[in-house]
Amino acid sequence: MPEPLVSVEDVTKDYHTGTVTAHALRGVTLDVDEGDFMAIVGPSGSGKTTLLNLVGALDTATTGNVSVFGTDLGGLTRGERAELRLHSLGFVFQAYNLIPVLTARENVEFVLELQGKHDERSGRALSVLTELGLGDFADRRPNEMSGGQQQRVAVARAVASRPRLVLADEPTANLDSENSEALLSMMRDLRDTQGMTFVFCTHDPLVVSYARRVVRLHDGRVESDERKETEQ
Amino acid sequence: MRFSLVVRLAGRNLARNLRRTVLSVVGVGVGCAIAVFLWSFSRGANEFRVRGVAESGIGHLAIVPETWIDTRDPDIRLANWREELSRARSHEGVVAATPTATTSALLAFGTRVVGVEMLGVDPVAEPKVSRIARAIGEGRYLDASDDGAVVVGREVVEQLDVELGDELYVTVVEVTGDIEYVMLEIVGIIDTGSKTLDASLCHVTLDELSRITGRDGPTKIAIMVDDIRSIDEITAELSADASFGNTVITWKTLVPAMGADADADDVFNNTLVGTIILVVMLGVTSARLTAVLERKREFAVLLALGMKPMQILRLIMLEAFVVGTAGSVVGLVLATPLVYLLATKGLSFTDSFGSDSSIAGVLFDPVIYGDMGAWMVPVAFIVGIVSTLAAAVYPTVSAVRTDPTSALTMREG
Numbered sequence: 089m090p091e092p093l094v095s096v097e098d099v100t101k102d103y104h105t106g107t108v109t110a111h112a113l114r115g116v117t118l119d120v121d122e123g124d125f126m127a128i129v130g131p132s133g134s135g136k137t138t139l140l141n142l143v144g145a146l147d148t149a150t151t152g153n154v155s156v157f158g159t160d161l162g163g164l165t166r167g168e169r170a171e172l173r174l175h176s177l178g179f180v181f182q183a184y185n186l187i188p189v190l191t192a193r194e195n196v197e198f199v200l201e202l203q204g205k206h207d208e209r210s211g212r213a214l215s216v217l218t219e220l221g222l223g224d225f226a227d228r229r230p231n232e233m234s235g236g237q238q239q240r241v242a243v244a245r246a247v248a249s250r251p252r253l254v255l256a257d258e259p260t261a262n263l264d265s266e267n268s269e270a271l272l273s274m275m276r277d278l279r280d281t282q283g284m285t286f287v288f289c290t291h292d293p294l295v296v297s298y299a300r301r302v303v304r305l306h307d308g309r310v311e312s313d314e315r316k317e318t319e320q
Numbered sequence: 321m322r323f324s325l326v327v328r329l330a331g332r333n334l335a336r337n338l339r340r341t342v343l344s345v346v347g348v349g350v351g352c353a354i355a356v357f358l359w360s361f362s363r364g365a366n367e368f369r370v371r372g373v374a375e376s377g378i379g380h381l382a383i384v385p386e387t388w389i390d391t392r393d394p395d396i397r398l399a400n401w402r403e404e405l406s407r408a409r410s411h412e413g414v415v416a417a418t419p420t421a422t423t424s425a426l427l428a429f430g431t432r433v434v435g436v437e438m439l440g441v442d443p444v445a446e447p448k449v450s451r452i453a454r455a456i457g458e459g460r461y462l463d464a465s466d467d468g469a470v471v472v473g474r475e476v477v478e479q480l481d482v483e484l485g486d487e488l489y490v491t492v493v494e495v496t497g498d499i500e501y502v503m504l505e506i507v508g509i510i511d512t513g514s515k516t517l518d519a520s521l522c523h524v525t526l527d528e529l530s531r532i533t534g535r536d537g538p539t540k541i542a543i544m545v546d547d548i549r550s551i552d553e554i555t556a557e558l559s560a561d562a563s564f565g566n567t568v569i570t571w572k573t574l575v576p577a578m579g580a581d582a583d584a585d586d587v588f589n590n591t592l593v594g595t596i597i598l599v600v601m602l603g604v605t606s607a608r609l610t611a612v613l614e615r616k617r618e619f620a621v622l623l624a625l626g627m628k629p630m631q632i633l634r635l636i637m638l639e640a641f642v643v644g645t646a647g648s649v650v651g652l653v654l655a656t657p658l659v660y661l662l663a664t665k666g667l668s669f670t671d672s673f674g675s676d677s678s679i680a681g682v683l684f685d686p687v688i689y690g691d692m693g694a695w696m697v698p699v700a701f702i703v704g705i706v707s708t709l710a711a712a713v714y715p716t717v718s719a720v721r722t723d724p725t726s727a728l729t730m731r732e733g
Binding site: 141144146147166167170171173174175177179181185187188189190194197198199201202203245 | 325328329332333335336617618621622623624625626627628629631724725
């Protein structure tokens with residue numbers, strides 16, 4: 089049996105505010121396999137985003153282990169976690185979070201530049217944008233594009249470096265259903281053609297319908313882990 | 321990450337809120353301009369003071385008997401003064417050296433009497449050192465062949481009601497303690513413009529003074545140097561070779577009141593410049609902090625994407641560097657015409673001095689000229705860039721410490 093891409097073992101995460109302790113995760117155990125197209129769902133406060141932060145090496149667990157690509161994140165320094173995010177993970181955020189002073193192409197190039205891929209960055213950025221139907225918008229800044237276009241640029245930025253795992257936080261929250269469907273379809277194509285693994289945090293039933301696997305969280309615990317036979 | 325992308329990002333970030341950037345640049349520029357102007361004035365005032373002291377016959381430095389420093393006794397004489405004088409005159413960087421000695425004297429003409437400090441001088445060297453000796457209003461200054469000649473100040477002439485060619489009855493105490501009387505002919509009248517100074521001026525040749533008092537040689541050798549920045553260095557060099565019992569001191573020790581004034585002025589000016597720089601820094605810190613706080617989420621995204629804190633630090637520092645550099649240029653542009661005016665027209669203190677431009681026996685030119693030179697460029701850039709970079713430290717630390725999870729829209733779901 090192949091080793092899972094992500095392994096979460098009995099993880100807890102507590103947040104302290106003054107004398108109050110909030111238990112965001114209470115012993116979550118979960119594997120993410122290569123090629124998964126997984127949605128993490130649950131009501132507000134169930135721990136979805138916390139789990140995504142831990143898997144994305146943005147935060148550290150209070151107890152338990154999180155391993156990504158076989159590396160225990162608990163043993164990594166801040167710099168090593170940054171390296172892991174840069175070279176192996178892609179992020180798509182709810183509010184796009186593009187760098188407003190850079191054009192679409194420069195936003196995509198930025199991550200490649202950070203990775204040191206100076207020579208290929210320009211060509212690859214344009215190629216990815218073109219693949220995502222944004223070739224004509226390459227020289228536009230975020231404020232010159234619609235929400236759907238911005239989110240596609242955000243996806244382009246996340247996948248341009250061909251990461252093995254892409255984490256997306258409510259990627260369709262600000263999109264209409266047409267743009268949402270186009271985005272999900274595009275991401276599924278990327279999984280199929282590039283072999284990328286996608287993990288979403290979402291409230292959106294459309295995302296759930298596209299997902300091959302749905303993990304439900306409730307009060308910081310995994311309530312169910314459902315794998316579909318067929319995708320939409 | 322290649323530098324070009326950082327430069328591009330920094331440039332666009334600065335252009336993003338152009339009004340704030342321009343205000344920051346102008347703020348730094350005004351601060352730089354004030355600092356450069358004050359520096360110019362401070363340097364000019366320092367030169368003014370040193371020049372005033374030195375050209376009042378005191379010199380930039382002087383060779384004196386060690387015991388004279390504490391006692392200021394005019395009867396003490398230098399050991400081996402001719403060797404000391406020769407060595408001083410041949411020393412590199414020394415423009416002129418002149419021996420002097422003083423004694424208290426009473427000048428009388430008819431029934432009128434004036435008390436003066438009689439100065440014995442080298443008639444050839446003294447005018448090279450002393451502006452007072454050059455301020456001849458009538459007649460001439462002393463020359464080496466003079467015998468029984470005296471030059472006095474305008475006020476002495478007024479008080480004694482004498483004129484050129486009159487003979488003064490001079491009374492001094494000689495080395496044995498006896499009273500000595502001589503007749504000296506007025507060959508010149510000094511007109512410095514300072515009534516106080518002119519009321520006590522009385523110059524004779526050093527040989528004449530030695531004859532009258534019975535004390536041979538000078539009490540001190542006043543020395544002028546070509547560059548006031550070398551005063552301490554030349555003082556140390558001459559001091560190392562001084563004869564036993566002699567030492568070399570600077571004008572600050574020769575005129576302690578002026579030296580203390582100079583030190584106090586330096587402290588005041590440095591404090592003033594420091595305060596201005598601090599105010600500029602606070603303004604820039606505020607502007608940079610606002611700029612950083614506005615972009616907190618952006619920094620969180622950059623960190624989440626894998627940018628390292630050091631790279632963010634470099635980005636913000638580069639933005640600060642650009643603001644500081646532009647501010648320095650603005651500062652130079654603003655300061656140059658002001659400093660030019662100060663350096664050419666000067667700042668006149670005629671009203672403050674009134675009819676008397678002397679303080680503590682030092683004859684001052686009542687106009688202070690600012691110092692203008694290449695030093696302005698490094699000063700402006702150092703003040704502008706260093707203060708802006710220092711002002712950016714706190715905002716940068718704040719940005720670098722951004723928690724990538726807390727600033728993102730990844731709120732708990």
